[in-house]
Amino acid sequence: MKILAFCDVDKGILKDAAGHTYIDDDDYSADDILSDFDNEFNWLNQSGVNLDGFTEFDSYEEDEEYQAYIFRHESGYVPSGKATLNKMLCEERLMKRLHELPEEKYDVTRYKILKRTVYTVCTKYEEVC
Incomplete structure (x- = not known):
C-alpha cells in the first residue's frame, strides 16, 4: 500500500532533534533540512513504514x-x-x-x-x- 502524506516541517524542532543546535537557523540549508528529515523519518521503519522518496514542494x-x-x-x-x-x-x-x-x-x-x-x-x- 502507498500513502501520500503532506508534512509541515518545523525546521527549528527538526534541527534540535537532529542534534544540530550549533547551526544558526539562517545557515540551516534546505539540503541539511531534507537530509535530517530523511534521518528522522527512519524510526518509522521499525513500524513497517518505509520512506520511498520525498521532496520539498511549493504548493x-x-x-x-x-x-x-x-x-x-x-x-x-x-x-x-x-x-x-x-x-x-x-x-x-x-x-x-x-x-x-x-x-x-x-x-x-x-x-x-x-x-x-x-x-x-x-x-x-x-x-x-
Whole structure:
C-alpha cells in the first residue's frame, strides 16, 4: 500500500532533534533540512513504514476526477473515454458513447461513473539558464 502524506516541517524542532543546535537557523540549508528529515523519518521503519522518496514542494492542488465505465461481456467493467473534472460532462459523454457501442460486445444497460481525487504537487521553480 502507498500513502501520500503532506508534512509541515518545523525546521527549528527538526534541527534540535537532529542534534544540530550549533547551526544558526539562517545557515540551516534546505539540503541539511531534507537530509535530517530523511534521518528522522527512519524510526518509522521499525513500524513497517518505509520512506520511498520525498521532496520539498511549493504548493499542491486537489481535484475530483470522474471516469465512466461500461460493462464489456468478456472482461467486465472497462473505462469509456477520458476522465474529466466535471461529473455532468462525464455523464454526457457516456450517454453519447452508449449509442455508439456494439451491443454484441457491451451491455449498455450496465454502466457506472467513478470518482477519485487527483493531487498535483508543484515544486519551486529552479533557474536553468
